[in-house]
Amino acid sequence: MRLDARRIGLGVAAPVLAIAVALLLTTVILLIAGDPVLAVWQVLFRAPLPRQIVAIINEATVLYLSAVAVAIGFKMNLFNIGVDGQYRVASFAAAVFAGAHWLPGWLNIIVAIIVAMCTGALWALIAGLLKVTRGVSEVIGTIMLNYIATYLVAYLLRLAAVKVEGSNATSTQILAEDSRVPGISLEWLIGTPKEIYGLAVLAIVVGIVYWFVLSKTRFGFDLRATGASETAAVASGVNVKKMIVASMVLSGAAAGLVGMPLLFGQDYAYGDTVQAGLGFAGMSVALLGRNHPVGMAFAAVLWGYLNQLSNGLQISAGVSDRLVLIIQGIIVLSVVIAYEVVRRARLRLEQGRVAKELAAQPRQDAAEEVAA
Amino acid sequence: MSSVVESTPSPADADAPLAVELSGITKRFPGVVANSDIQLKVRKGTIHAIVGENGAGKSTLMKILYGVQAPDEGTIAINGEPITLRSPTDAIRAGIGMVFQHFMLADNLTVLENVVLGAEKLHGIGDAARAEIRRLSTEYGLAVEPDDVVADLGVGDRQRIEILKVLYRGAKILILDEPTAVLVPQEVTELFGHLRELKSEGLTVIFISHKLDEVLAVADDITVIRRGTTVAEVEPGTVTARQLAELMVGSELPSAQTEESTVTDTVMLELSGVELAGSGRALVLDGINLTIHAGEILGIAGVEGNGQAELVEVIMGMRRPTAGRVLLEGSDITEASVREIREAGVGYIPEDRHRHGLLLEAPLWENAILGHQTQPPNTNGMLIAAAAAKANTQRIVDAFDVRTPSILVTAGSLSGGNQQKLIIGREMSQSPRVLVAAHPTRGVDVGAQAAIWDLIKAARREGMAVLLISADLEELVGLSDTIKVILRGRIVAEFDPDNVTREQLGAAMTGADGTADEQMEAGR
Known part of the structure; x- marks a missing residue:
């Protein structure tokens, strides 16, 4: 791959611009609200503590998986708003399966992860099929399925719940020790007993697979072509309906992985305290990271960082930690605008450059002819 | 009914101010020149057809006239006044209305609601607007009923609503982009009746088409566009459909010579x-x-x-x-x-x-x-x-x-x-x-x-x-x-x-x- 300085410059310009705009607008909001601007930025820009670093990486792991799931759809202009529902259904299915301990140790974990992927894929498939057979917008379909997922899982959880002595929480059977994925310790590096989810490795693998499939395979080419121009893709022989179903299924399978680091590395069961809304955060991360495997990783870390450091806002600056949601919202809004501006600028620049280089060429041709 | 009001300017009426005059209009897009040196003179109170094959540059020209795109070169004059059109709003203010080939109507709203949408300031959204729609409908014989729901109406009705929409906004110059493309022959005849009615009321109609028999039937003047430029201005009485077709496709290019046959039996x-x-x-x-x-x-x-x-x-x-x-x-x-x-x-x-x-x-x-x-x-x-x-x-x-x-x-x-x-x-x-x-x-x-x-x-x-x-x-x-x-x-x-x-x-x-x-x- 040839590295083009101008290309990378333009690529990085947009997110940096967006983040700068977000900080500026947030400052304005703080000023209007009469909050201590300086104190807020001091809290948010403080270097994270070792335990916070671990928490940021763990949060980023989960967000990254969610972002990849969303990005698979985005790449072909498909808006899978349903990652949220998909990962909850999938996590529940995996927790029930793994909790039954039919299989020993690692095998139990691997098969449970496959169960999660299949469940997520099936849940997304419903929306995909509705779209290609009945013309139901995937946006509407997946949003509705999110609601259904919420209540379906709540209902099934009641049936599958195991009563734990001395606790009101309902949850599935707690995983046995040998069905848990051990964490990765960073004590030797930053000196904290907190551990990174073992399944952070899974996020890296998923990122590599995502990159490989999209940019190196025929399937990825067809998928990107469909996203770039559906009409041209059809004329080139792509079966768009098949691609819609396939990408929904893949997106759902990736969504199924979102809850796995939590299930096997932290909660060891699926209960009513499980974290919700990861699917929507994933959309923000995918937008900010521009569906790029590395870009999304940076975006996920930034999101995790903001979330973790916002915990100190209430105590240190007397400002609600919800402020971070405003910052994140503005980042996403400005990033969408900035990318469009940069995209147009890039096209214009290139058209100009090509025209200029070609204008210089005929003279060269003529010179060659004379020489010949 | 149009025979009563045959007061439209005849070709001899050369001194009447031009409703629209475009001169030297050029528009370039990266890689293509969509329009180059377009000359167009539309007389007031006439139906002026612009013909050309698809891709000849008709749509770009109309977008320029409706203020959607700005020309790179050239001037536009409306009723003799030079004007710069920066947006459709400018065009509407100058009395230009556009009826697009694809209707822009909300099916689940009534005719009244569709017409006033975006023009609420003119006559409100109630009885005053209803009365104005009835008045326009009667004046131009459009037979549009303000309280019908658009979903119940046919293609011909919808087109008349689109025409009424631009009249309601005060248009005196109407651009119709391939209006007959969606109509059956009887509806085409009806539409032409309405266009003649508009003309007899002093309005100017610019009619874009590549259906030559229709153009010859309804237009007072015809401008032919080929490869982005105006190549001829003709009167319908003086040309046949064939001649018009020739003008449209042209023959100024290097000829493609046939070589000896290589046809096989396979x-x-x-x-x-x-x-x-x-x-x-x-x-x-x-x-x-x-x-x-x-x-x-x-x-x-x-x-x-x-x-x-x-x-x-x-x-x-x-x-x-x-x-x-x-x-x-x-x-x-x-x-x-x-x-x-x-x-x-x-x-x-x-x-x-x-x-x-x-x-x-x-x-x-x-x-x-x-x-x-x-x-x-x-x-x-x-x-x-x-x-x-x-x-x-x-x-x-x-x-x-x-x-x-x-x-x-x-x-x-x-x-x-x-x-x-x-x-x-x-x-x-x-x-x-x-x-x-x-x-x-x-x-x-x-x-x-x-x-x-x-x-x-x-x-x-x-x-x-x-x-x-x-x-x-x-x-x-x-x-x-x-x-x-x-x-x-x-x-x-x-x-x-x-x-x-x-x-x-x-x-x-x-x-x-x-x-x-x-x-x-x-x-x-």
């Missing part, structure tokens, strides 16, 4: 009894039979919109015919997918390269893969063979003289002619047995046109069977071994390009002479 592509149902009323393709042999170029002539696009879509597998069969070298491909058909050796140069031929924001080398994702050297099993594909692209760029600084630039940054050469190079590189070429030289400059003609001739020499669809008669006569004429979805005539006159072709294309059926008999 049938490559055969269509028998192909039918395609349209959205309701009539068949879009009706009993199409055609055969193309190896080394033969079969030209399809016809006025745009007579089924050419659908014919291509059926052959390429993008649409399933409702009856009939398509055979490629004897094997049935009627039910095959686009990919299977392409893999079987059918190359495709689409009519609209931006929509169907290219990924404008992807680099050239990815565009060179498009359409041949499953074929070597582009792929290696399930993987994209990037290095081989890039080498192949470089070869295409060199061999087909695609002018580009690099194969890494986006397709959108090339000029139209170079984009087209890339597409042709890509299709030829897979050595197809059949090449479907739809308007291969549309929107490219004269130099690229000659190069593309040479490429198609070379393909014929190599024994390819070529289906050439074009609106350019020069191109058809120059390249084809046989010319068939398509009209309203049917093949109505067949000609030998060596012994055909432009008049004969024009007559068959427009059905103007009514002898189309006899010629078909003779053609057999």
